[in-house]
Amino acid sequence: MESKKTILELNKVSMHFGGLTAVDELSLDVKEGEIVGLIGPNGAGKTTVFNCVTQFYKEYTGDIYFQNHDGDQVDLRDYKVTDIAKLGLIRTFQNVELVKDLSILDNLLIGAHHHYETGIIQHILHTKKARSEEKRMKEKAYEILKFLKIYEIKDFYVAGQPYGILKKIEIARTLMSDPKLIILDEPAAGLNDQETDELETLIHQIRENYHTTILLIEHDMGFVMNICDRVxxxxxxxxxxMDIPKNIQKNPSVQEAYLGKDE
Ligand SMILES: Nc1ncnc2c1ncn2[C@@H]1O[C@H](COP(=O)(O)OP(=O)(O)OP(=O)(O)O)[C@@H](O)[C@H]1O
Ligand SMILES: [Mg+2]
Known part of the structure; x- marks a missing residue:
């Protein structure tokens, strides 16, 4: 089997909150094109890992490397949280974060601004170039909305949409940024069985159609075992x-961690 490039690498990452060690010398790697699950009981440190990777927390020790668009390994610490998306590393949040009083379409368009080649002045002056760029972004948004089967409702407000739709809008927004790596914090939380099945298919389709790598946190073990290459x-x-799902399920220390937990 051809060995794949490592897209994300954590090397002995630790994160403390006062006296609490939330992440403790954690090392792991994600290869290009993989779907990797990060699991653990409540409070295990999963979201904190994501917050370190995305540079929301900068106080971690250890190193986090990412493969940029040119194929070079970069140290994520050198990037501001606001510049991470430009590298192609895009996340969703455990609690859906969308602008409720904007339309679904506008939620996709506001996420895409760092991709504009024209500056803010050109947009204010509404130059021809700015207009054509807006058109391009809109077309891209339409394509993504169709892919996620929410195109018909694109002009509806986000407020009042069911949870399953909100989750899709979040995913749609990540796709606007040409992600190399999408990290999803509990994408199946709050979804019913049918929506969860649909999401499984969708995540596979995203990997195929958008050539991305996916790292996700999820409590739904069935979901994790079904879709992840490694956990x-x-x-x-x-x-x-860290292993293929089948082996993770059999792993004694993993079983012990979940023992008595209502997962
Ligand atoms: N901002 C913070 N300040 C202080 N402690 C925090 C903070 N964020 C997380 N913690 C603590 O760090 C530990 C890890 O939390 P984290 O949210 O990363 O866990 P998790 O694995 O995502 O849990 P869950 O499955 O419940 O989402 C917990 O003990 C939590 O209380
Ligand atoms: Mg969490």
Missing amino acids: CAINFGKFLA
Whole structure:
């Protein structure tokens, strides 16, 4: 089997909140094109790992490397949280974060601004170039909305949409940024069985159609086992195991971590 490039690498990453060690010398890697699951009981440190990767927290120790658009490994610490998306690293949040009093379409368009080649002045002056760029972004948004089967409702407000739709809008927004790596924090949380099945298919389609890599946190073990190529299990911020789903399920230390937990 051809060995794939590492797109994300964590090397002994630790993160403390006062006296609490939320992430403890965690090392893991994600290869190009993989779907990787990060699992662990409540409070295991999963979201904190994502917040370190996306540079929302900068106080971590250890190193986090990412493969940029040119194929070079960069140290994410050198980038501001606001510049991470430009590298092609895009996230969604555990609690859906959308602008509720804008339309679904506008939620996609506001996310795309760092992709504009024209400056703010050109947009204010409404130059020809700015107009053509807006058109291009709109067409891109339409294509994504069609792919996610929410094109028909694109002009509706986000407020009042069911949870399953909100999750799709979040995913749609990540696709606007030409992601190399999408990281999803509990994408299946709050979804019913049918929506969860649909999301499984969707995540596979995203990987195929948009040539992305996906790293996700999820409590729904069925979902994780069905869609992930590899799973990394952590507990108390510490690495337990990283393996194919079948082996993770059988792993004694993973079983122990979940014992007595209502997962
Ligand atoms: N901003 C913060 N300040 C202080 N402690 C925090 C902060 N964020 C997380 N923690 C603590 O760090 C630990 C890891 O939290 P984290 O949210 O990363 O866990 P998680 O694995 O995402 O949990 P869940 O499955 O419940 O989402 C927990 O003990 C949590 O209380
Ligand atoms: Mg979390």
